[in-house]
Amino acid sequence: MEIKQLAIDKLANTMRIYIETKIDFERLKHIDQEEAINNLDRAFEAKLEAFHSLYDVTKTDFSYFDSADSATLIMLRNAVHHRDHLLFKSWNYEMLLNNGLEKNHGAEFLLASHNVIDDILKMKYYYKLDDFYARVDSNLESPYLEKRMSKVNREKLVFQLNNELNFDMVSDYAKSNRYPTSQIYINIIPIFISAVSKVFKALKANGIEFKGFDSKVYEEPFINELEVNMEIFSYMPIRIYKS
Template identity: 65%
Template sequence: MEIQQQAIKKLANSMRIYVETHFDFQRLKNIDKEEAVDNLDRAFEAKLEAFHSLYDVSKSDIDYFSHGDTAVLILLRNAIHHRDHLLFKSWNQDMALNDGYKRHLGAEFLLAGYDVLDSPARMRYFYKLEDFYLRVDESLSSPYIEKRMRASNRKKLIGQLDTDLHFSDIKQRAKSDRYPDNQVYINVMPIFISAVCRVFKSLKEKGVEFVGFDAKAYEEPFTNELEVDFSKVVYEPLRIV
């Protein structure tokens, strides 16, 4: 259990660092936009790495691939860790760097996400929705398919994306409102929150203690307070002007 305690502490520490980086984003953006975006991206990726470290030491106790939230975090971490593709650039990177927003002047984007405890998520971190499918859906003939994953597992994950996380509802909404696939983004912060809640609750029930200041600070919210309802998708159209 001590190894799992260390992994929980590492994840909680990375979560705190992300929050601090998030709060500093606006200040730093006015000084050095590239540094602000890169800092936030690296902080989010550090959370994914820490989540994967916890997965490594607890996968014999928890089936991470039986739920969409935990399964997609593993997919996301592996995709970003290996970087053998051009997928999963954050909204900030797409829009804020290299005058990206200028290439989309006049275009409208559909930002989708989920409430946390029936309220809008306080933190937002967006990836293109289509990138998840380009990583696992063979029917799209994507050059960036996850080849290390079995075809049966990719098919299972597509079902979890569509059903557990209601990505199919988002795709249908985007199609009916005529949004191009590359103009639909998903806020992954609620997915991260839900996945961490699931794992922290399970480990706590198995008797694993939360050791260290950061782990203690996140223990109660992520084991007894926070909740995400994926059936309630929140949509936010955003036009670049």
């Protein structure tokens, strides 16, 4: 019980640190853009690591791979943890630290986000849509395919991406508006919220008490307030101009 409580608190800690880092990002980006972006990227990756730690000790409490959101987070964590590829670079990194503004001058990108009910902060953290498929879709013959997963599990995750997270809806919308697939980005925060909400609810139902200040702070919103509608997306077009 205590091990699980510590893992919950670790995840809650990283969620608080991410928000603090995001708030500081707005100040720091005007002083040291590279540091601001790297700090935010590492803070998000820390949330993925903490989610994976919780998964390690609560596998019997929740079926992580039967839910598209949690399965996707575990795949993402493994991808950024092992880093044996060039996928999953954040929008900020790609555009501001990887010469994205210069490379894509005049191009228009589509940023998509699932609808989150009662999300006051409206947090955003984007990865390229193509990267998810390049990691798990065997049909693409990507050099960055996740080899640690079996073909069956990869096919299951592709199905979940399209039919539960509804990534195919984003692809269809983008195609109808003539966006190249390489110019579509997905906000990961709603997926993270959805996964954590499901896990917290399952742990609470199993009688696990949330201890620690951060755990208590995040218990109420993730169990009783936040809700993600995976069938509704908001779209934000962004045209790139060199600074």
